[in-house]
Amino acid sequence: MAEIDTFRFSDSEYETRLSRVRAAMEARGIDTLITSDPSNMAWLTGYDGWSFYVHQCVIIGPSGDPVWFGREQDAQGALRTVWMNEPDLIGYPDYFVQSDERHPMEYLAAKLTERGWHTGRIGVEMDNYWFSAKGYQSLSAGLPNELFDVTNLINWLRGPKSPAELDRMRKAGKIVERMHARIAEKVEPGMRKCDLVAEIYDASLRYDADWGFGGDYPAIVPLLPSGADAAAPHLTWDDKRMVTGEGTFFEIAGCFRRYHCPLSRTIFLGKPTQQFLDAEKAVLEGMEAGLEAAKAGNLCEDIAIAFFSVLEKYNIVKDNRTGYPIGLSYPPDWGERTCSLRPGDRTVLKPGMTFHFMTGLWMEGMGFEITESIAIGETGPECLSNVPRKMLVKD
Amino acid sequence: MAEIDTFRFSDSEYETRLSRVRAAMEARGIDTLITSDPSNMAWLTGYDGWSFYVHQCVIIGPSGDPVWFGREQDAQGALRTVWMNEPDLIGYPDYFVQSDERHPMEYLAAKLTERGWHTGRIGVEMDNYWFSAKGYQSLSAGLPNELFDVTNLINWLRGPKSPAELDRMRKAGKIVERMHARIAEKVEPGMRKCDLVAEIYDASLRYDADWGFGGDYPAIVPLLPSGADAAAPHLTWDDKRMVTGEGTFFEIAGCFRRYHCPLSRTIFLGKPTQQFLDAEKAVLEGMEAGLEAAKAGNLCEDIAIAFFSVLEKYNIVKDNRTGYPIGLSYPPDWGERTCSLRPGDRTVLKPGMTFHFMTGLWMEGMGFEITESIAIGETGPECLSNVPRKMLVKD
Numbered sequence: 001m002a003e004i005d006t007f008r009f010s011d012s013e014y015e016t017r018l019s020r021v022r023a024a025m026e027a028r029g030i031d032t033l034i035t036s037d038p039s040n041m042a043w044l045t046g047y048d049g050w051s052f053y054v055h056q057c058v059i060i061g062p063s064g065d066p067v068w069f070g071r072e073q074d075a076q077g078a079l080r081t082v083w084m085n086e087p088d089l090i091g092y093p094d095y096f097v098q099s100d101e102r103h104p105m106e107y108l109a110a111k112l113t114e115r116g117w118h119t120g121r122i123g124v125e126m127d128n129y130w131f132s133a134k135g136y137q138s139l140s141a142g143l144p145n146e147l148f149d150v151t152n153l154i155n156w157l158r159g160p161k162s163p164a165e166l167d168r169m170r171k172a173g174k175i176v177e178r179m180h181a182r183i184a185e186k187v188e189p190g191m192r193k194c195d196l197v198a199e200i201y202d203a204s205l206r207y208d209a210d211w212g213f214g215g216d217y218p219a220i221v222p223l224l225p226s227g228a229d230a231a232a233p234h235l236t237w238d239d240k241r242m243v244t245g246e247g248t249f250f251e252i253a254g255c256f257r258r259y260h261c262p263l264s265r266t267i268f269l270g271k272p273t274q275q276f277l278d279a280e281k282a283v284l285e286g287m288e289a290g291l292e293a294a295k296a297g298n299l300c301e302d303i304a305i306a307f308f309s310v311l312e313k314y315n316i317v318k319d320n321r322t323g324y325p326i327g328l329s330y331p332p333d334w335g336e337r338t339c340s341l342r343p344g345d346r347t348v349l350k351p352g353m354t355f356h357f358m359t360g361l362w363m364e365g366m367g368f369e370i371t372e373s374i375a376i377g378e379t380g381p382e383c384l385s386n387v388p389r390k391m392l393v394k395d
Numbered sequence: 396m397a398e399i400d401t402f403r404f405s406d407s408e409y410e411t412r413l414s415r416v417r418a419a420m421e422a423r424g425i426d427t428l429i430t431s432d433p434s435n436m437a438w439l440t441g442y443d444g445w446s447f448y449v450h451q452c453v454i455i456g457p458s459g460d461p462v463w464f465g466r467e468q469d470a471q472g473a474l475r476t477v478w479m480n481e482p483d484l485i486g487y488p489d490y491f492v493q494s495d496e497r498h499p500m501e502y503l504a505a506k507l508t509e510r511g512w513h514t515g516r517i518g519v520e521m522d523n524y525w526f527s528a529k530g531y532q533s534l535s536a537g538l539p540n541e542l543f544d545v546t547n548l549i550n551w552l553r554g555p556k557s558p559a560e561l562d563r564m565r566k567a568g569k570i571v572e573r574m575h576a577r578i579a580e581k582v583e584p585g586m587r588k589c590d591l592v593a594e595i596y597d598a599s600l601r602y603d604a605d606w607g608f609g610g611d612y613p614a615i616v617p618l619l620p621s622g623a624d625a626a627a628p629h630l631t632w633d634d635k636r637m638v639t640g641e642g643t644f645f646e647i648a649g650c651f652r653r654y655h656c657p658l659s660r661t662i663f664l665g666k667p668t669q670q671f672l673d674a675e676k677a678v679l680e681g682m683e684a685g686l687e688a689a690k691a692g693n694l695c696e697d698i699a700i701a702f703f704s705v706l707e708k709y710n711i712v713k714d715n716r717t718g719y720p721i722g723l724s725y726p727p728d729w730g731e732r733t734c735s736l737r738p739g740d741r742t743v744l745k746p747g748m749t750f751h752f753m754t755g756l757w758m759e760g761m762g763f764e765i766t767e768s769i770a771i772g773e774t775g776p777e778c779l780s781n782v783p784r785k786m787l788v789k790d
Contacts, residue, residue, distance in 0.1 A: 007633075048630075048631070049627065049629040049630050049631065050615055050616060050618060050629045050630075050631055050727070051629040052727050053524075053615075053727040053728035053730075072714070072715075073627075073628050073715050073757055074627070074628070074629055076626045076627035076628070076757065077627035077628070077629050077630055079627075080624055080627055080630070081630075093714075094714060094715040094716055094737075095737070095739070097715075097716065097735070098719070098730070098732045098733075098735060099735075100546075100547070103522075124528070126527065126528040126529035126532070127498075127527045127528070127529035127530065128527055129448075129524045129525060129527065130524060131527060131528055132521065132522045132523055132524065132526060132527065132528065133519070133521040133522070133526050133527065133528050133530065133531035134521035134522035134544070134546065135522065135528065136528035136531070137521070149529070151495075151529065152495070192602045192609060194600050194601065194602050194609030194610060195600070195601055195602055195609065197600050198596065198597045198600040198601050201593065201596040201597070201600065202593045202596070202597060205589050205590070205592050205593040205596065206589065206590055206593050207587045207589050207590055207634055213634055214587060214589030214590065214634045215589060216631075216632075217616045217631065220445055220448075221445060221612045223445060229475055231471045232444065232468075232469070232471035232472035232474075232475055233446075233468050233469065233471070233472070234444040234445045234446040234469055234472050235443075235444050235472055235475070235476075236443070236444065236445055236611075236612065237611075238402075239602055239608055239609045319467070319488075319489060320467075320468050320489040320492075321489055321492065324493070331726045331727060332445070332447050332448040332726060332727075333448035335448075335493070337493045338493075340492070340493060340494075342489075342490070344490070362468055362471065
């Protein structure tokens, strides 16, 4: 029935995911789970489309395949992208869209009731962009029992990647290699940021005949602040020209069928200042120490402590986490929002877990980013892409 | 203090906006307003950055300038983008980020309490992507009184655009003209979708010396489904080739400094089928009727009814709204989420209101989009861009 299969995995992969979710539900005593996170929806069903600006979700009921719920017109997109045969799609009428009189979650409550799924213990993702306070109130009002918070229940299961998922992430790694190579080739004093971003997008998208694939949109747009503005981690771009005597970091990701490989590098135009050379030395040494600790059985905090210890030696303070899990994502975040690489996070590393080892420094007057995306292995990490791990200096 | 000023309007424009918000708050009896919508945050303060994947907001207290609240590291971005002198920035420590032990909204509650802003009537945007159910619970738990729902209070004020805002939207209109011209130039049978998207991004971003500006990222990525898949309105792209005998719609927007001009066109490769010719005739005639009704004093539903009446004449059923307000936006939506162009919406049209007149048809076996973005005037609408209003046929 479905016509576009490029985004899908094998049925058995989806069936495995579903049974893992059901096991986790059972362990928490959840009869019906409602997931609003587009990444979780895609992971469970293959559903892909830019429809997350209206209320939608996937429902895992007490039995059977996942049920897709969304705007009526988007059921057409679901039909074309989900793995299930004769999929169970609930579309709400268009007058529920962005109305101040009715709410899609009222409609969902009624549909759950029709199916007799309203009486059990129902789990919702309370801290998710796509499940608003009002959505929660509207759904609650239509159901007899209190809702249970299952934020990140699925996200945690997404942590260790299957071989097919790792394959996608390595392809995303290829793409980000090409993006950084393009930047290195094109960047020069006088070039406008918006033109450089055009180059970055071009390198992220084009079909490569040798690879046999092209790119998808990343969950975060390119971030490339220069000079003192690079003290701010999340500025995007403007029309200004690149200037000699300034460092710029490029925080970008390759994306292949919604799977990400983020990777940052820093470029200095002209002769780097001592501050940049010191930052490079500390980050590269710290990264080696962190990668050494990135193996199965260790903890998330082990990577962070190894990295921070080196920074400390160099009297550099970084008061933010140094990484997060990555994989399948939709805007606004390419992270999975479960564990973090920071002291105190005692999550045990398992083979196939994937992280953006975010060793960025945002300091007074400058920013510096050289990062890696890695997959945890039994004895050490695999870097998901291969970009020269150094500051690029262009005179 | 701030170094990047490209995204900012004049101080007096921001002061006007603030006083309009305070008047609306007073009318609703709100002492303190908390806005989590990145578009509202930018409209009030100029704040710009891709940080909306963590909890953040702007607070309008009983007096004084807006207060920015966000992750500590993002205060650096705020410092560089907001209009306020010596801005009042509250940054929460990084261990609040994506933690299952503590929530940024607990921190906010404590800060409001310190300022004595906790006892009044506090308004929050209950139905916003960026104010989660958990965020609501955490904030509520830290404050003595019930929170009030002010969803879209600011969005409604954003409806009629200032001359400076209209200027930005016309610039976005220039960009979308260039994007459609590029598609028309490049599209041909055999071209891969991902390569066509690379062309679209290039045209949306490059600096134009005649114009004196380049482009920003749109709040929605290009949508370009072909053939029967175009029955689904929100599919993005894949690596497949464009094929003779298929129609493809291109739903894209130009974006200039976060202001959008969406515009869709349909291209048929080869000889269009009768269904496409019929759709074109109905949509163009319906659009004329709708534009006729798009003037100050009329209602939103007048545009919709005028359009739908023509469709009815041609026995075409469109069971979704036919437009929405546009302007300043961040992902996931370039709409303002207030009124809609649909029967029953009796919002009065005012000069300077801007809409995407979304006359798209998603039907069995095909999709067809020819749309316009318009500004309401006293006697009729202004089209914000000038792209030939017809189906493009390329043999």
